[in-house]
Amino acid sequence: MDISNYLYLSALLFTIGAVGVVVRRNAIVVFMCIELMLNAANLAFVTFSRINGNLDGQVASFFTMVVAACEVVVGLAIIVTIYRSRRSASVDDASLLKR
Amino acid sequence: MLTAPVLNYSLLAPILVVLGGALLGVLVEAFLSKAVRPAAQLAIALGTLVLSFAQIIRVRNLTSLTAAVNSVTIDGAGVFIQGTILVLAFIALLLIADQDNFAAQASAVPGSEEERSAIATGKIQTEIFPLTLFAVAGMMLFPLASDLITLFVALEVLSLPLYLMAGLSRRRRLLSQEAALKYFLLGAYSSAFFLFGAAFLYGFSGSLSLNGIAAAITGGQGNDVFLLIGIAFLSVGLLFKVGAVPFHSWTPDVYQGAPTPITAFMAACTKVAAFGATLRIFYVGLSAAQWEWKPIITVVAILTMAVGAIAAIAQRDVKRALAFSSIAHAGFLLTGVLALNKSGLSASLFYIVAYGFTTIGAFGIVTLVRDSAGEVTDLNRWIGLGKKSPFISGMFVLFLLSFAGIPLTSGFIGKFSLFNAAYETGNITVVVVGVLASAVAAFFYLRIVVMLFFTEPTNDSVTVVIPSIMTRFAITFCALVTVVLGVYPSLLLNTTQTFANFLK
Amino acid sequence: MNPYVPILVIGAIGFGFAAISVVAAAITGPKRYNRAKSDAYECGIEPSPQAAGGGRFPVKYFLTAMLFIVFDIEIVFLYPWAVTFDKLGLFGLVEMMIFILTVFIAYAYVWRRGGLEWD
Numbered sequence: 177m178d179i180s181n182y183l184y185l186s187a188l189l190f191t192i193g194a195v196g197v198v199v200r201r202n203a204i205v206v207f208m209c210i211e212l213m214l215n216a217a218n219l220a221f222v223t224f225s226r227i228n229g230n231l232d233g234q235v236a237s238f239f240t241m242v243v244a245a246c247e248v249v250v251g252l253a254i255i256v257t258i259y260r261s262r263r264s265a266s267v268d269d270a271s272l273l274k275r
Numbered sequence: 276m277l278t279a280p281v282l283n284y285s286l287l288a289p290i291l292v293v294l295g296g297a298l299l300g301v302l303v304e305a306f307l308s309k310a311v312r313p314a315a316q317l318a319i320a321l322g323t324l325v326l327s328f329a330q331i332i333r334v335r336n337l338t339s340l341t342a343a344v345n346s347v348t349i350d351g352a353g354v355f356i357q358g359t360i361l362v363l364a365f366i367a368l369l370l371i372a373d374q375d376n377f378a379a380q381a382s383a384v385p386g387s388e389e390e391r392s393a394i395a396t397g398k399i400q401t402e403i404f405p406l407t408l409f410a411v412a413g414m415m416l417f418p419l420a421s422d423l424i425t426l427f428v429a430l431e432v433l434s435l436p437l438y439l440m441a442g443l444s445r446r447r448r449l450l451s452q453e454a455a456l457k458y459f460l461l462g463a464y465s466s467a468f469f470l471f472g473a474a475f476l477y478g479f480s481g482s483l484s485l486n487g488i489a490a491a492i493t494g495g496q497g498n499d500v501f502l503l504i505g506i507a508f509l510s511v512g513l514l515f516k517v518g519a520v521p522f523h524s525w526t527p528d529v530y531q532g533a534p535t536p537i538t539a540f541m542a543a544c545t546k547v548a549a550f551g552a553t554l555r556i557f558y559v560g561l562s563a564a565q566w567e568w569k570p571i572i573t574v575v576a577i578l579t580m581a582v583g584a585i586a587a588i589a590q591r592d593v594k595r596a597l598a599f600s601s602i603a604h605a606g607f608l609l610t611g612v613l614a615l616n617k618s619g620l621s622a623s624l625f626y627i628v629a630y631g632f633t634t635i636g637a638f639g640i641v642t643l644v645r646d647s648a649g650e651v652t653d654l655n656r657w658i659g660l661g662k663k664s665p666f667i668s669g670m671f672v673l674f675l676l677s678f679a680g681i682p683l684t685s686g687f688i689g690k691f692s693l694f695n696a697a698y699e700t701g702n703i704t705v706v707v708v709g710v711l712a713s714a715v716a717a718f719f720y721l722r723i724v725v726m727l728f729f730t731e732p733t734n735d736s737v738t739v740v741i742p743s744i745m746t747r748f749a750i751t752f753c754a755l756v757t758v759v760l761g762v763y764p765s766l767l768l769n770t771t772q773t774f775a776n777f778l779k
Numbered sequence: 780m781n782p783y784v785p786i787l788v789i790g791a792i793g794f795g796f797a798a799i800s801v802v803a804a805a806i807t808g809p810k811r812y813n814r815a816k817s818d819a820y821e822c823g824i825e826p827s828p829q830a831a832g833g834g835r836f837p838v839k840y841f842l843t844a845m846l847f848i849v850f851d852i853e854i855v856f857l858y859p860w861a862v863t864f865d866k867l868g869l870f871g872l873v874e875m876m877i878f879i880l881t882v883f884i885a886y887a888y889v890w891r892r893g894g895l896e897w898d
Contacts, residue, residue: 183478190471197464206460213467217474224478232483233474236424238855240470243431245852247463249845250435254442254455256841261449277863279870298884305891 182223190216203255207248214244286342286349288330289357290419293412296323300405316404317372323408324365327415331358338778340421345484348421348555350778355624355771356418356551360544363631364411366752367540368404369745370639377403377443377534403443406436407540414544418551421559422484423473426552430469430516433548434462437541441533446649454532461515461525469512476505476560485560486779492563506561506568513556516549517605520578527590530598535650538594539638542601543631550608550627554620557612558777565615572613576705579606580712588719593641593652596719597634600678603716604630607693610705614696621775622692625767629677629685629760636753637674639746640667646736654723659732664739668727670754675724677757679717685760692768839897846889853882 189212196209218237225233284291296319303315331354339349377400413433420426442455477483479501480491491497515522530538561568583603590596608630611623644651644660651657661668677686690713694706742750760767860867860875889895 186474190467193467194464197460203456203460207463210460210463210467213464214470217467217470220471220474221477224474224481227478228481230481232481233477235859236427236474236477236483238859239424239428242852242855243428245848246435247431247466249849250438251459251463252841252845254438254452254459257442258452258456261452277866279867298881301884301888305888 179223179227182219186216186219186223188216189213189219203258207251207255211244211248214240214247280344281341282344283339283342286334286337286339287347289327289334289361290412290415292327292330293323293408293415296320296326297405297408297412299323300408304402304405312401316401317368320368320404320408321365324361324368324411328358328361328365331361340486340778343425345486346422346425347416347419348559348778349419351774351776352554352620352624353419353551353777355774356547356627357415359624359628359631360411360414360547363543363547363635364407364414364540366632366635366749367536367543368407369749370536370539370635370642371403371407372745373536373642373743377445403440406440410436410440410540411544414548417548418555420552421486421555423477424483426556427466427470427473429552430466430512433545434466434516437537437545438462440537441529441541443537444532444534447532450532451534454529457525457532458529465512465515465522468508468515472505472508472510472512474505475501476509479505485556488560489563489779492561502564503567506564507571509556510568510572513549513553514575517546517553517608518602519575519605519609520582520602521575523579523582523602523605526602527595527598530601531592531594531652535594535638535642539635542597542638543634546601546605546608546634547627547631550605550612550623553612554623555777558615558620559779562615569613572609573702573705576606576609576613577708579603579609580709581606584712584716584719587716588722591654593644593654593657594638596654596723597637597641600716600719601634603712604678606712607690607709610697610702610709611693613702613705614700616696616700617772617775618692618699619696620777621768621771622689622696624771624775625760625764626689626693628767628771629689629757632753632756633674633677633684633686636750636757637671637678639750639753640671640674642746643667643739643742644737645740646738651737654726656737657723658726658730660737660739661728662732667739670750672724672727673754673757675720677761679720680713681717683758683761685757685764687761688764688768842894846894850882850886853878 193209193212193216196212197206200206200209218240221233221236221240223233225231225237300316300319303312303319307315334349335354335358337349338351342349410433413429413431413436416425416429417433420429438455438459441458442452444451473483476488479497479499480488481497482488482491492502511522515525518526530542533541557568557572580603583599583601583606587596587599587603590599604626608623608626611619611626613619614622641652642650644657646656661672673684677684680686680690690709694709697709698706856878857875860871864871
């Protein structure tokens with residue numbers, strides 16, 4: 177199979193994630209879309225690693241995974257505190273600050 | 276064949292010391308009793324920064340491309356930026372040490388019995404100090420990082436603590452939590468763009484290091500589509516962090532919602548670190564492809580200066596106004612990125628220092644203007660404050676004049692040398708827009724001066740509280756730097772010229 | 780030596796441990812029967828008809844899951860180290876010890892601040 181198909185898939189996933197962040201209203205779903213974007217970048221890293229014939233890209237994907245996990249924890253912590261004070265996880269409800 | 280890598284601990288010491296201090300802070304939080312925690316944490320944090328600065332002094336004249344294999348470059352500009360971050364963080368920490376600004380228990384629901392009892396019993400969480408140190412460590416690594424993984428990791432290490440710190444305000448907690456959520460979601464969004472761009476730059480060059488990318492651009496074998504995608508997405512991530520238009524929309528909200536000492540820390544140190552990394556990426560990694568990105572960054576710089584200056588006028592809230600002013604300053608600093616020569620770099624370094632101290636000073640004063648419910652940030656209630664407390668208001672005016680770039684303040688010298696560098700390289704458009712934006716901004720700042728000093732006070736409940744000794748020192752120091760750099764700029768200009776070089 | 784022998788040994792030890800645990804628990808453990816014992820899982824949510832609290836997971840699950848994710852993902856760095864253990868030698872050992880120490884500091888913090896307590 178043509179290896180560039182992986183790049184198309186990666187670009188597709190990234191676009192789905194990027195559009196999802198803009199159109200979805202639930203903070204958790206927005207957050208999942210961001211994770212999708214990070215994973216798209218990971219797929220691109222691994223594909224390029226294969227194309228370029230060195231392992232740097234695979235190493236990068238390891239670090240991305242760990243950083244993404246830490247981001248999940250910080251993000252969920254923030255969303256949980258917000259949920260506890262408002263009983264809602266919609267990003268539209270969080271609009272006390274002026275636009 | 277794999278051989279064990281060599282780490283030069285001596286050159287990495289400034290960063291390692293800060294990370295060690297942060298870990299120590301975590302242990303203190305876990306094992307020391309509540310009574311001694313605040314004092315111990317403050318001592319550890321301040322001591323760590325001093326120790327790290329001593330290490331900076333030690334390595335200031337050393338350069339190395341291989342301090343951590345190829346991931347970290349120690350060079351003049353990098354060390355200068357690290358030192359700047361440390362001093363700014365020290366001053367900001369003195370403001371942060373005023374515990375009164377932070378939520379006693381971040382996990383308690385606002386207004387609940389749990390929160391009231393936490394405040395009443397003096398049960399205070401002091402995690403803010405280790406979090407600050409972790410952020411500082413990330414900020415110190417970011418401008419030195421010379422490969423894409425290290426850049427990404429450093430970016431996250433500096434961002435993650437800041438997301439949490441933005442949500443820790445004691446008063447108006449819903450606002451603060453909302454700021455944290457916005458900052459987090461948009462910050463993570465931009466990190467994803469940064470990472471995707473990094474992946475494509477790697478795909479283009481087959482190397483993660485900035486030097487490898489530069490060599491691939493010069494060599495011209497790679498796929499140019501990958502290069503363009505890479506530059507575009509990487510720039511989105513960076514421009515978000517520095518708060519440039521059109522990626523600035525988070526700045527006013529986050530600056531307004533976050534506790535004011537954290538806003539000061541964020542506005543000064545994050546911007547210094549982000550510009551350090553931006554300068555390195557564009558000067559070292561992408562300078563050979565300047566014809567691809569210069570037009571775009573020029574447009575972004577012009578938009579940033581214009582939007583920042585014009586939108587500031589419409590603001591009714593001091594913190595939002597200062598946020599837009601910081602956006603405008605990001606635009607001015609981008610002209611330093613565009614210059615791509617030694618004088619541009621030197622001017623950027625000077626501007627970063629001038630901007631950092633002025634910003635911390637200005638936000639420091641915002642923490643002092645209060646009524647019974649806490650800080651008052653509504654500009655209309657600041658009317659006539661100059662009559663009630665002329666000294667503090669006078670200092671605030673000094674910072675505003677420096678933001679506006681009036682002569683005899685550090686802001687003037689900074690703007691002058693930046694525009695000079697941009698003019699030398701033929702960026703006339705940018706210089707013209709920059710000067711016009713400065714004029715617009717000056718109008719806005721002068722309006723506040725009139726409000727403070729030449730309007731009769733209407734509302735008597737607003738007072739300027741007597742600052743604690745640490746806050747007093749922080750604000751005075753910032754004012755002193757602003758004046759001294761305005762009157763004797765050569766003190767720092769000579770240093771920035773010596774240090775203004777990136778090792779390639 | 781055949782490279783698959785260590786894998787066989789690991790497999791045998793694993794099987795032996797499982798078998799011994801089951802037998803030892805059956806012989807030595809106290810035997811009490813109640814409703815919780817007959818559930819599919821002895822802890823966690825009711826599998827049917829729906830989870831406690833109106834079908835939503837309580838926040839505590841998120842907290843525990845978050846802690847699990849962080850500590851779990853750190854293991855990712857141990858695999859490359861295990862593969863190159865001989866080549867990295869003492870340097871690798873020292874660096875990984877420092878890495879594991881920092882993870883333990885985080886763990887100590889979580890433990891002392893009550894992050895592992897269910898109620």
